[in-house]
Amino acid sequence: MTADKPLGVDVLGSKVVLFRDAATGAVQCLDDTCVHRGAPLSGGSMTVHSGSGKTCVVCPYHGWAFDGEGHLKDVPSAEPGRWPKRPIAASHPVSGQARFAGLPCASFGPRQCCRLTDCSSATQ
Numbered sequence: 001m002t003a004d005k006p007l008g009v010d011v012l013g014s015k016v017v018l019f020r021d022a023a024t025g026a027v028q029c030l031d032d033t034c035v036h037r038g039a040p041l042s043g044g045s046m047t048v049h050s051g052s053g054k055t056c057v058v059c060p061y062h063g064w065a066f067d068g069e070g071h072l073k074d075v076p077s078a079e080p081g082r083w084p085k086r087p088i089a090a091s092h093p094v095s096g097q098a099r100f101a102g103l104p105c106a107s108f109g110p111r112q113c114c115r116l117t118d119c120s121s122a123t124q
């Protein structure tokens, strides 16, 4: 994963996009399907939202920008703030330390990304 390009990953059949927050270095994980029209967010770019300072992944289709918690931070065709304040993209907590196959471990609620192993102790 580079600092300036989101990375699409298939985790046991779940397509997710990983990107790194520029300020904290923390890995962020969202479903890799834009909630607007379904484009893969991993084909997009990254930007730092001027209001919050959070790194966002920008959808390649219409430019909607989402932070790592799934909040919509920008819609180029709409006036700022004319969209929900609650998270609308599915986000997944990422472990800061655990790795599986060289990738950070993310939680998918009742599912676990690393059913094949105990990722809480697997680090690289």
Ligand code: FES
Binding pocket: 034, 035, 036, 037, 038, 039, 059, 060, 061, 062, 063, 064
């Ligand atoms: S499909 Fe992503 S912004 Fe429209």
